[in-house]
Amino acid sequence: MKQPDVVLIHPPSVFDFRDRTIFYGPISDVIPSSPVFEMYPVGFLTLAAYLRRHGYRVTIVNLALLMMRSRRFRPEKFLRRLRPRLFGIDLHWLPHAHGGPEVAALLKRLHPDIPIVFGGISATYFHEELIRNDAVDFVLRGSVTEPSLLALLRELEGDPQFQRVPGLTWKDDSGARVNPDTLPSRTLDEYDFDLGMMIGSVVNHLDFWTSIPFHGWWRHPITAVFTVRGCARRCVACGASADAFGRFMPGHFPLRRSPAAIGAMIRELARITRAPIFLVGDLLDGGAAYAYAVLDELKRSAIDNRIVFEFFRPPPAEFIGRIDASVRHWGAELSPESHDEYVRARFGKATFTNERMAEAIEAILATRCEALDLFFMIGLPGQTFRSVIDMTAEIERLFQRFDRRLSAFITPMGPFIDPGSEGFEDAERHGYIIRARTLAEHRALLEQRDWESILNYETKWMTRAEIVDATYEAAGRLNDLKERYGRISSHIAAGVRARLSSAKSIRKQLAAAGDGPLDPNIHRALVGEIRAFSEGTINDKAELFPSGAFLRNFRISGIIPFIARELMGRFRARTTKPSVMRTIRA
Numbered sequence: 210m211k212q213p214d215v216v217l218i219h220p221p222s223v224f225d226f227r228d229r230t231i232f233y234g235p236i237s238d239v240i241p242s243s244p245v246f247e248m249y250p251v252g253f254l255t256l257a258a259y260l261r262r263h264g265y266r267v268t269i270v271n272l273a274l275l276m277m278r279s280r281r282f283r284p285e286k287f288l289r290r291l292r293p294r295l296f297g298i299d300l301h302w303l304p305h306a307h308g309g310p311e312v313a314a315l316l317k318r319l320h321p322d323i324p325i326v327f328g329g330i331s332a333t334y335f336h337e338e339l340i341r342n343d344a345v346d347f348v349l350r351g352s353v354t355e356p357s358l359l360a361l362l363r364e365l366e367g368d369p370q371f372q373r374v375p376g377l378t379w380k381d382d383s384g385a386r387v388n389p390d391t392l393p394s395r396t397l398d399e400y401d402f403d404l405g406m407m408i409g410s411v412v413n414h415l416d417f418w419t420s421i422p423f424h425g426w427w428r429h430p431i432t433a434v435f436t437v438r439g440c441a442r443r444c445v446a447c448g449a450s451a452d453a454f455g456r457f458m459p460g461h462f463p464l465r466r467s468p469a470a471i472g473a474m475i476r477e478l479a480r481i482t483r484a485p486i487f488l489v490g491d492l493l494d495g496g497a498a499y500a501y502a503v504l505d506e507l508k509r510s511a512i513d514n515r516i517v518f519e520f521f522r523p524p525p526a527e528f529i530g531r532i533d534a535s536v537r538h539w540g541a542e543l544s545p546e547s548h549d550e551y552v553r554a555r556f557g558k559a560t561f562t563n564e565r566m567a568e569a570i571e572a573i574l575a576t577r578c579e580a581l582d583l584f585f586m587i588g589l590p591g592q593t594f595r596s597v598i599d600m601t602a603e604i605e606r607l608f609q610r611f612d613r614r615l616s617a618f619i620t621p622m623g624p625f626i627d628p629g630s631e632g633f634e635d636a637e638r639h640g641y642i643i644r645a646r647t648l649a650e651h652r653a654l655l656e657q658r659d660w661e662s663i664l665n666y667e668t669k670w671m672t673r674a675e676i677v678d679a680t681y682e683a684a685g686r687l688n689d690l691k692e693r694y695g696r697i698s699s700h701i702a703a704g705v706r707a708r709l710s711s712a713k714s715i716r717k718q719l720a721a722a723g724d725g726p727l728d729p730n731i732h733r734a735l736v737g738e739i740r741a742f743s744e745g746t747i748n749d750k751a752e753l754f755p756s757g758a759f760l761r762n763f764r765i766s767g768i769i770p771f772i773a774r775e776l777m778g779r780f781r782a783r784t785t786k787p788s789v790m791r792t793i794r795a
């Protein structure tokens with residue numbers, strides 16, 4: 210097999226999770242990933258597409274997923290076979306603070322001559338600490354690193370002058386070198402993904418797992434169009450907020466995708482899949498003209514997939530009406546964070562009253578909207594245990610008032626408050642107590658035995674134990690409410706109830722063991738176990754990501770042209786003289 214030029218590797222959260230006894234907790238019940246965070250950042254797809262357009266072969270390896278799927282899978286054996294010019298590892302989300310550096314150490318042992326580059330939001334924040342790691346050769350800082358990665362690859366081909374690569378942190382005999390930031394981008398339009406490449410990697414190698422985004426993807430191929438990088442909002446715990454990016458991320462944010470580019474991506478996705486398409490980011494944050502222009506694009510696209518809109522504040526009635534007139538099937542997500550208006554305002558996402566929210570819910574449900582999910586959080590400034598419990602009472606009032614299309618989710622903020630965020634950098638002002646500051650300290654937290662000890666924060670209003678107590682108490686109540694008001698079936702509710710009970714029981718037993726050795730039965734139950742006590746314990750994942758039959762969500766007639774184009778491209782590449790390929794690359 211011809212070796213790729215670049216292999217992008219997504220590590221598991223904790224590298225040796227299969228040998229550890231960790232009670233991860235309900236940190237992944239509202240995201241597609243499992244507790245090992247096997248979903249790779251979308252940046253992998255845009256980086257791969259960008260490099261490919263410039264003549265390079267890129268392979269994505271979802272190492273976390275491969276390790277999850279089989280205990281017999283040996284990462285060392287698998288990685289030994291790869292010999293690219295450059296390995297890339299993501300440290301986008303901080304929960305990979307253990308897995309990322311461990312994979313780098315393994316690669317350096319296997320391939321001491323192949324350089325390793327890190328990238329992502331957390332890598333950018335911790336670039337100086339990361340570059341001190343012997344296994345790390347480069348860190349690419351920034352949220353838009355496609356051109357810098359290309360520049361780095363080109364330097365690796367000749368007589369390297371790494372000081373020419375913008376946004377690169379690297380090292381030489383004199384120590385760490387921090388190059389000037391990359392020039393700011395003005396639009397995201399140049400950075401899209403390449404569905405042909407994804408399909409091609411499956412078809413060419415008949416490999417259904419190495420490059421897919423997360424474990425359940427073939428059954429619920431959630432697809433998303435990221436309309437924005439960075440954010441206009443100021444949520445105090447978020448590392449991508451306006452405050453956080455202003456602090457450490459080079460460039461001007463938020464950086465948006467144009468309405469035309471969003472429309473093109475949606476049409477392309479709809480050709481291959483029937484699955485819902487999430488529009489990530491509140492379109493209205495880009496201004497009314499921008500948001501309406503996106504709706505015009507959607508109307509022109511005339512696709513049947515459900516389009517899911519994200520709202521950070523209740524949208525105006527006129528906009529809701531325009532959505533309804535523009536798309537055939539749609540759903541929405543709104544994140545009030547708390548029922549308590551004071552807590553909501555302190556969190557910083559948006560300030561609005563519950564009355565205003567109820568008006569918007571009413572307007573949305575008066576349309577053809579098929580599902581509206583509300584998201585609430587635990588661990589917010591000013592939020593007490595009592596306030597969390599009151600949240601469930603408020604949700605009950607909403608369930609009584611509105612029909613079954615309205616559902617709700619309550620999740621703990623975790624495992625980490627993001628470095629760079631207001632809550633992390635100015636913790637005292639926001640009532641947070643931060644337990645880890647460095648990358649190494651976060652890595653150490655990830656090795657703890659239970660999620661209460663893994664949290665990197667507590668608040669003035671709730672200890673870590675109270676955050677866990679509040680999570681399980683609220684989850685039990687909300688699960689009962691969903692069953693009573695017909696949001697979920699009794700079968701699903703019973704499943705959540707049983708798993709919640711197991712989670713509470715294992716927590717009690719771990720607490721009883723303290724730092725001492727575990728009872729052999731507990732050890733056996735927990736070793737390498739990522740799901741039993743941590744998944745589906747506060748809600749069933751299928752409430753958000755319903756499973757379909759294998760491949761049923763795909764449109765084979767739409768996939769065939771991609772395969773044909775892919776095979777033609779490969780045939781042409783094989784019959785093209787190497788010197789011509791060089792020219793293309795240059």
Ligand code: SF4
Pocket residue numbers: 439440441442443444447448449450451521558
């Ligand atoms: S959590 Fe808040 S700041 Fe962060 S991306 Fe979401 S809305 Fe923006």
